Amino acid sequence: MTAMDHAYVEEHDLVESYLKDRLSESERDAFEAHYFACETCVEQLETASDFREGMLQVAAEDTARAQAGLLASLALLTRGRRIALAGFLLLLVALPLGLLVARNRGLERQLAEARGTRVTAPASAGGEQRIASLEARLRSLEQVGAADRRRWEEELAKERQARTVAGSEAAVPQVNVPVFMLAAVRSEEAGREPVNRIPLSAEAGPVIFNLELATIDYPSYRATLRTEDGKEIWQAGGLRPDSRDALVILLPSRMLRPGAYRLAIEGARGNGKGFAVAAYPFRVIPHP
């Protein structure tokens, strides 16, 4: 596509496709050569680009406002109402457990009655079956109840731990936060020791990774952190490099147990497709 005119531009909606990075390289070059000689196209590009920026700004403002509103409304609740809200939430959790306990007791009562009947009068075959069935149901309910309770207790413990760690990491200013400049590798050989070594003590707080990108060819980037065996432990999209062409990522150290990791960066086009840009393998080693 060398000679491009407005009819072609309009027909193929090139202004929007160009702004969304959805043209092939040759189409993009041809369109650039066209609009460099065409005031109308430049004007359309400026307007469409501005409008797009404005839409994104509106979305960002609305999101920020909604978050602030939610926090503010929680903060504005009186102490009494906060207690009432906590009570309500507790009730939501406790109600199913309470029902389960009540049901258990009902079954136990029925079982006792059935056993009592067996003592006072010779049991019929139907009565034996009923007792066996009730005992089986009771056992299964007890198992379910115990499993549920364990699950809730585990969830609660996890949540408490996460809140404690998050609180200590985020709310308190920290000094000498470990910062690591990770070196990218062009090709990776299986089994090769990662070039980046990250010494981390067990009680380390968050760590900061600085990833320099060689070129900026994509509107946004996606980062994926995987363990040695390929298990994904974190991913984030829509990342934009800072003014020094670097991605700076803060990770809680609890995500990084000693072992080998691979932090992969992909460039993302408007259509959501990812293209491998760089990989930063590293090994976390225990630091006394």
Place this chain on the structure above:
Amino acid sequence: MKGLAEIPPSDSGAMPDLVRRIVSGDPAAESELVERFSRAVSFLLRRLARDEAMVEDLYQETFRLVIEKVRAGELREAERLPGFVSSMARNLFLGSARRGGRRQRWQADPEAAETAPDPAPGQLAGLLARERATMVRQVLAELKNDRDREILSRYYIADQDKEAICRDLELSDLHFNRVLFRARQRYRELFERWQENG
């Protein structure tokens, strides 16, 4: 959309004359070249580079090199001048990005780093962003129905494809194009009015 009759063709016919005048050493032709491509070069560089100081550097460098090469007769097909300028701007940006941009230069020259401008968006950029959002809000408020607002949100914010939006909302291409065109047109009117009043 504009009818084809209203749309001017790309102005490549004037290029050979402009190139001939630059080769013959006409300074007015060099100014004309800068004036003619200034807006497009700025637009392209702002899309590629994020900080304004880098855009400014690359803008100057693009015109310096283009004029130098045209003067030296290195542009063989004069009608390709627009493509030559756009490639020059893009290549300069890529070269700069590969070298690590301004940062590396400052690392090599600490004095330059002290006078380097802050690459963070300035107050003017912040003001522009807020004004832009206000105008977009007005455009959205003036839309006739929620479906048109949904079209714009899906297209610009959720970054969905036109085809997918048309299929989901059972729209024709024509309706989709009309909503986008009218929204941008209205935005342009508001922007021009804001510029006149500002």
